Amino acid sequence: MAFLTEEDRRYTTPEDICAHVGDEYEKFMGAVVPPVFQNSLFVRPKAGGGMPDAGYAYTRMSNPTTDIAERKIAALEGGDGALCFSSGMGAISSAIMHFVRANCHVVLVDTAYGCTLGFIKDYLHQRFNVDYTLVSGESVDEIRAAIRPDTRLIYLESPSSLVFRMQDLDAVAALAREKGIGTVIDNSYATPLYQQPLKHGVDMVCHTASKYLGGHSDIVAGAVAARREIIESIQNYERAWLGSSMDPHQASLLIRGLRTLTVRVPQHAANAEKVAAFLENSPKIRRVFYPGSRTFEQNELFHRYMTRATGLLSFVPAGGWEDAVRFTSRLRCFQNGCSWGGFESLCIPLGQDEAGRAAGRPDNLVRMHVGLENVDTLIADISQALDTLPDA
Numbered sequence: 001m002a003f004l005t006e007e008d009r010r011y012t013t014p015e016d017i018c019a020h021v022g023d024e025y026e027k028f029m030g031a032v033v034p035p036v037f038q039n040s041l042f043v044r045p046k047a048g049g050g051m052p053d054a055g056y057a058y059t060r061m062s063n064p065t066t067d068i069a070e071r072k073i074a075a076l077e078g079g080d081g082a083l084c085f086s087s088g089m090g091a092i093s094s095a096i097m098h099f100v101r102a103n104c105h106v107v108l109v110d111t112a113y114g115c116t117l118g119f120i121k122d123y124l125h126q127r128f129n130v131d132y133t134l135v136s137g138e139s140v141d142e143i144r145a146a147i148r149p150d151t152r153l154i155y156l157e158s159p160s161s162l163v164f165r166m167q168d169l170d171a172v173a174a175l176a177r178e179k180g181i182g183t184v185i186d187n188s189y190a191t192p193l194y195q196q197p198l199k200h201g202v203d204m205v206c207h208t209a210s211k212y213l214g215g216h217s218d219i220v221a222g223a224v225a226a227r228r229e230i231i232e233s234i235q236n237y238e239r240a241w242l243g244s245s246m247d248p249h250q251a252s253l254l255i256r257g258l259r260t261l262t263v264r265v266p267q268h269a270a271n272a273e274k275v276a277a278f279l280e281n282s283p284k285i286r287r288v289f290y291p292g293s294r295t296f297e298q299n300e301l302f303h304r305y306m307t308r309a310t311g312l313l314s315f316v317p318a319g320g321w322e323d324a325v326r327f328t329s330r331l332r333c334f335q336n337g338c339s340w341g342g343f344e345s346l347c348i349p350l351g352q353d354e355a356g357r358a359a360g361r362p363d364n365l366v367r368m369h370v371g372l373e374n375v376d377t378l379i380a381d382i383s384q385a386l387d388t389l390p391d392a
Ligand SMILES: *Cc1c(COP(=O)(O)O)cnc(C)c1O
Pocket: 087, 088, 089, 090, 113, 161, 186, 188, 189, 207, 208, 209, 210, 211, 220, 221, 222
C-alpha cells in the first residue's frame, strides 16, 4: 500500500531507502528489480474461495509497482505514506483540492510554479470563487497579515524555481497550526535529500518527479507525502476521482531513477556550485541567484532548512535582452529547454511578464540547469559564450 511497512522503517538513511525500500524477494521470485504490474485489474477472492486477498483491486486506486515508488518517497520525506501521480500538477492540484472548499481563501507565494498559480488564480478562483492573497513569503508577519477567518490553505514553494525565494518553514507551520489552516509545500528544488519540510510541521509535501526524483528526462510524474489521514483521504477522493494516478510502467522508471538519487543530486550540486562560483567572479555577470552561494540573500534560511543547494541557478548577465538571447544561443553543451532535474544541462533566457515583475523577478534573467557532464567542459562552454557579452 502507499504506507510504510515495519520492514521499510528499518531503512533510515537516504542511500539505503533509495536502494532497498520495497525489496520483497520472496514475493517476486527472487527478482532483484520488482516486476512491472502492467495490469488494470486485480481479481478478488470469491465468497468462500481460497485465494488470499492481496488488497489490490484496480490500478487507479493502487498497484504493487507504484506502491514501491510511493514507499521510497514516503521514507525519504519522513511521511507515513506517499502517493504517486501521472504528473507534478496531478499531485499539486490534488494536494490543493484536499484543503480548499468553494468560497474559501488561500494564501500563496507569488513565486510559486506558474501552473500552480494558474490553477488557483485562473481556475479555482474563477469557477469556485476561491479567493487568494499573493505573498512574497519572506516574512511570517506578511503571511500572518494575509490570513482571514476563511483561509484554509497556505501554499509554499521553498526555494522557488526561478530566483529561489525561501520561507521560514517552522514559523509558517506553527502559525498555520495555531489558526487551523493547512500547509502544502512544493519541495521539488531541494529534494528530500536536502530539505524535509514534514519534519518542520508542514502538512503535505508535493513533488514533480519529472525533475530530480525521476532524473533522466524520460517521465512526467508527481508525488505527495504526508501523514496517514491526509494520504488516505487523497487516495480515496482526489486521486481516485480526478484520476491522475501513476501508470505502473512510469512507476518502474521512477523507482529506477530513485535508486541513483543519492549519487546524482550531489553531483548536480557539486557541478552547480562550481558554475555559480565561476559566474560570480565573471565581469560579464551582474547578479547570480543560487541558494548556498555567499551572495544568496536568504542565507540564514538556507542554512536553517537545507543542507545543500542542487543544480538549478539563475543570473542576470550584462547588457540587454538581446545579449541574454545571444549568450544562450552561443552555448554548445547547454540545450534550450525549460525543464530541469535531468542528466542534461539546459539554459533559457526568461522573458519578463506581469506576474514575474509583480513577484520581483529581474528583467533579463537567464536560468541554467547544470547537468552531469564534465564540469570543466561546461565552464569552458559558458566562458566562450560570455565573451560575446559587454562587461557588466
Ligand atoms: C515542473 C514543475 C512542476 C510541474 O510538474 P509536472 O511534472 O511538469 O506536472 C511543479 N513544480 C515545479 C517547481 C516544477 O518545476
